[in-house]
Amino acid sequence: MDKLRLRFKKTGRAVYISHLDLMQTMQRAFSRAGYELKYSEGFNPHPQISIALPLSVGTASLCEIMDFKLKEEADISAIPARLTAALPEGIEVADCYEPRRKAAELKYLRVAGVFEYDERDGEQMAAALRDFYSAGEIVIAKKTKRGMGETDIKPAIREISFEAKEKSAELEAVISAQEPTLNPELLAQALRQLAPDLAPDFAKFTRLEIYDKNMELFR
Amino acid sequence: MDKRLERILPRVQKPARYTGGEYNQIIKDKSKVDLRLAFCFPDTYEIGMSNLGMSILYHTMNSLDFVWCERAFAPWGDMYEEMKKAGIPLYALESGDSLKDFDVLAFSIGYEMAYTTVLDMLDMAGVPLRREDRKELLPLVFAGGSAAVNAEPIADFMDLFVIGEGEEMNNELLTLFRQAKLEGWSKEDFLVKAAGIEGVYVPSLYDIDYKTDGTLESIRPRAGAPEKVTKRIVVDLDNAPFPTNPIVPSTEVVHDRVNLELFRGCVRGCRFCQAGHIYRPIRAKKPETLIKQGIETLKNTGHQDVTLLSLSTSDYRPLEQLCDGLLEYCESRSIGLSLPSLRADNFSMELMEKLQKVRKSGLTFAVEGGSQRLRDAINKNVTQEDLLNTCAIAFAGGWNSVKLYYMLGLPTETDEDIVGIAEMANQVLHCWRENARNKNRGVKITISTSCFIPKPHSPFQWEEQISKEEYLRRVNLLRSSITARNVTYNWHDAETSVIEAALSRGDRRMSSVIEEVWRQGGRLEAWSDYFSYERWEGAFSKCGLDMGFYASRERSVDELLPWDMIDVGVRKAHLIHEREQCYASKLSPDCRKQCSACGAARLMRGGKCDG
Numbered sequence: 007m008d009k010l011r012l013r014f015k016k017t018g019r020a021v022y023i024s025h026l027d028l029m030q031t032m033q034r035a036f037s038r039a040g041y042e043l044k045y046s047e048g049f050n051p052h053p054q055i056s057i058a059l060p061l062s063v064g065t066a067s068l069c070e071i072m073d074f075k076l077k078e079e080a081d082i083s084a085i086p087a088r089l090t091a092a093l094p095e096g097i098e099v100a101d102c103y104e105p106r107r108k109a110a111e112l113k114y115l116r117v118a119g120v121f122e123y124d125e126r127d128g129e130q131m132a133a134a135l136r137d138f139y140s141a142g143e144i145v146i147a148k149k150t151k152r153g154m155g156e157t158d159i160k161p162a163i164r165e166i167s168f169e170a171k172e173k174s175a176e177l178e179a180v181i182s183a184q185e186p187t188l189n190p191e192l193l194a195q196a197l198r199q200l201a202p203d204l205a206p207d208f209a210k211f212t213r214l215e216i217y218d219k220n221m222e223l224f225r
Numbered sequence: 226m227d228k229r230l231e232r233i234l235p236r237v238q239k240p241a242r243y244t245g246g247e248y249n250q251i252i253k254d255k256s257k258v259d260l261r262l263a264f265c266f267p268d269t270y271e272i273g274m275s276n277l278g279m280s281i282l283y284h285t286m287n288s289l290d291f292v293w294c295e296r297a298f299a300p301w302g303d304m305y306e307e308m309k310k311a312g313i314p315l316y317a318l319e320s321g322d323s324l325k326d327f328d329v330l331a332f333s334i335g336y337e338m339a340y341t342t343v344l345d346m347l348d349m350a351g352v353p354l355r356r357e358d359r360k361e362l363l364p365l366v367f368a369g370g371s372a373a374v375n376a377e378p379i380a381d382f383m384d385l386f387v388i389g390e391g392e393e394m395n396n397e398l399l400t401l402f403r404q405a406k407l408e409g410w411s412k413e414d415f416l417v418k419a420a421g422i423e424g425v426y427v428p429s430l431y432d433i434d435y436k437t438d439g440t441l442e443s444i445r446p447r448a449g450a451p452e453k454v455t456k457r458i459v460v461d462l463d464n465a466p467f468p469t470n471p472i473v474p475s476t477e478v479v480h481d482r483v484n485l486e487l488f489r490g491c492v493r494g495c496r497f498c499q500a501g502h503i504y505r506p507i508r509a510k511k512p513e514t515l516i517k518q519g520i521e522t523l524k525n526t527g528h529q530d531v532t533l534l535s536l537s538t539s540d541y542r543p544l545e546q547l548c549d550g551l552l553e554y555c556e557s558r559s560i561g562l563s564l565p566s567l568r569a570d571n572f573s574m575e576l577m578e579k580l581q582k583v584r585k586s587g588l589t590f591a592v593e594g595g596s597q598r599l600r601d602a603i604n605k606n607v608t609q610e611d612l613l614n615t616c617a618i619a620f621a622g623g624w625n626s627v628k629l630y631y632m633l634g635l636p637t638e639t640d641e642d643i644v645g646i647a648e649m650a651n652q653v654l655h656c657w658r659e660n661a662r663n664k665n666r667g668v669k670i671t672i673s674t675s676c677f678i679p680k681p682h683s684p685f686q687w688e689e690q691i692s693k694e695e696y697l698r699r700v701n702l703l704r705s706s707i708t709a710r711n712v713t714y715n716w717h718d719a720e721t722s723v724i725e726a727a728l729s730r731g732d733r734r735m736s737s738v739i740e741e742v743w744r745q746g747g748r749l750e751a752w753s754d755y756f757s758y759e760r761w762e763g764a765f766s767k768c769g770l771d772m773g774f775y776a777s778r779e780r781s782v783d784e785l786l787p788w789d790m791i792d793v794g795v796r797k798a799h800l801i802h803e804r805e806q807c808y809a810s811k812l813s814p815d816c817r818k819q820c821s822a823c824g825a826a827r828l829m830r831g832g833k834c835d836g
Contacts, residue, residue: 018226018246019226019244019246020246020475021386022240022241022243022244023241023476024239024241024476025477027475027476030477031248031475033527033529034248034473034526034527034528034529035248036527037524037527038248038524038525038526038527044559045559048646063235063240063241064234064235064240092248092477092527093248094246094247094248094473095246095247095250096246104622141381147350196795201509207232208232209232210231
């Protein structure tokens with residue numbers, strides 16, 4: 007069967023399943039649901055599945071994408087329910103379809119984040135955060151393959167807004183998902199490096215939606 | 226999820242092992258059960274989730290509708306620190322609820338080095354360590370597993386022990402405990418009644434007296450507790466509960482596969498082997514049962530591997546029929562089938578060829594002793610000829626790596642026997658030169674040695690253990706005897722073995738040593754990352770106990786042993802006879818050739834031992 011694409015959510019306890027473990031979990035779920043994945047040819051055959059943007063451990067997502075191939079023809083409309091029933095708590099398949107575009111065309115990611123401040127006021131923090139992120143450039147030190155390097159994360163932030171809560175600030179942002187890839191955790195990391203007073207006591211993120219380069223929904 | 230936990234998890238290694246939520250976990254409505262039970266495994270998630278016994282008992286205990294059995298494991302060091310710092314008590318994976326609110330804490334203990342972890346889990350759960358400090362009915366703290374055949378070192382920490390196989394016994398015990406809880410019994414009342422269940426050992430009902438030389442004077446049961454607690458077994462394995470829908474971990478564990486247990490017990494009777502004696506009598510499952518359970522489990526888990534478990538897989542009579550049946554399902558689905566514990570003597574290359582179509586990596590042989598005389602003395606029925614024949618076929622078939630496992634310090638071992646290990650490796654090398662299909666790939670022969678540990682309920686339970694200095698001398702003797710370049714030698718260090726020897730044959734006074742080691746920070750000591758010999762040494766001296774008295778002292782056969790109130794089926798007279806055979810360097814026939822009337826068959830309640 008031709009390439010198929012799944013859109014799935016990964017929330018709750020499942021956010022702690024690492025990318026590699028998720029591949030294994032998916033593979034087993036297909037088998038439990040009674041689908042046989044197509045294997046690659048060659049010396050060390052492995053099932054042909056790929057997940058578009060690896061998700062950091064601890065980050066939730068409502069918009070994960072996984073491409074795969076089945077050995078035999080199957081009723082595509084039945085896949086989401088059958089697969090969800092075979093998956094661990096917190097992973098839920100939303101839909102399954104034949105993809106019309108390559109995963110490489112995925113460009114932007116809408117993320118929600120919560121910056122928790124145990125001892126600080128949300129209003130004040132939200133205001134200061136808006137200020138911080140309106141700067142022309144935000145250059146942070148970042149580990150690269152060749153040791154430490156510097157990178158400006160500002161161009162990778164297409165839009166960002168903050169809403170004050172009692173002891174936290176909630177952010178929503180559209181960031182570059184590929185070329186360059188901006189891990190949303192760097193939004194908190196930038197504060198720790200450049201404005202320690204604004205650094206949250208805890209930050210967590212959820213991927214909400216994915217877009218192409220024209221900000222059309224990516225499917 | 227607990228807010229504090231949410232902050233910690235992203236910082237620790239492999240957080241998925243601390244969250245629960247896996248496929249096939251059992252969730253119940255806690256308002257509708259009478260007993261909340263935490264099934265505690267005193268090691269990491271990766272080890273515990275690989276344990277077939279744990280998987281079976283999780284399901285059998287959950288088959289009771291009034292019990293919700295959840296799992297708890299020992300957190301690795303980083304998580305442990307974080308939980309302490311944040312003040313998070315040990316919690317059960319399914320519900321995330323703290324263990325301090327549970328009715329029952331049940332420990333599965335397979336290994337003496339887990340004792341300090343047991344204490345640590347009790348402490349992390351906020352439960353008093355010693356049973357004398359738990360006078361209330363709740364919580365009930367009990368333990369089972371192979372380490373319970375000598376329960377004494379941790380007898381002061383447990384309300385009771387279940388001796389033997391838990392499939393039926395645990396549920397009887399929990400049914401009684403539910404009644405006690407609902408009717409508001411005292412703990413003492415409950416324990417006295419529980420002692421009437423076959424296989425239940427209640428240490429508080431046994432008074433122990435010591436002689437001036439430190440050995441036992443008497444074991445005095447009271448309140449109607451049986452003089453001997455007889456091990457409980459499941460007679461009919463085909464009809465015993467077996468979960469074909471086990472939990473599938475969402476993160477990698479040690480044995481990430483479907484486990485099928487071919488039979489319990491062992492026909493071989495190697496004299497150093499505790500497992501070979503305490504799991505008797507022999508009870509096999511029918512191949513049809515195993516094929517059915519295997520296929521069902523594969524379907525329900527999505528695993529890509531099946532392993533056949535037993536103490537000696539080659540001794541399963543219908544092995545070929547079983548493999549054919551499983552392969553018929555597995556081959557077309559690219560599911561791997563592996564068979565550990567094959568013996569060198571009736572090793573079937575044809576079978577191996579069938580199983581390992583792709584990878585031909587290593588062969589492992591537990592030879593144990595370096596000479597035929599010593600192997601006869603320990604009743605390890607493997608000859609050099611068998612081993613070389615097997616190697617010849619393997620080398621000709623393309624294998625190019627052989628591992629040979631030995632023990633040093635076995636009773637009657639001489640320097641000649643040790644040099645014999647090196648000679649045997651040379652013979653294997655010679656065999657490779659004569660038989661290898663492609664010599665360009667080279668060969669790797671690895672010798673491993675560990676220090677012999679005398680274990681309760683084995684024919685060597687009275688034996689001395691050599692000192693760690695003597696072990697090192699023997700290691701060096703072997704090292705200097707190995708000349709061939711293709712032979713590598715790895716030796717396990719003896720420090721853990723000495724502690725394990727002291728613990729495995731310990732009495733009740735050992736509890737203070739274990740507690741002291743825990744107080745000094747000892748936990749997860751089965752891991753070399755966390756083991757400290759000095760800490761144990763210090764604890765022994767602080768508690769005024771002599772490590773050598775427990776580890777290295779040879780016992781006389783008429784000495785009352787701390788575990789003599791436990792009857793595992795095999796009679797003491799059989800063990801004594803086997804020990805005498807050792808000193809005469811005489812083999813005993815295996816159970817299939819001739820029944821030795823070891824005594825275990827009487828546990829079969831009319832059924833027949835499959836020896």
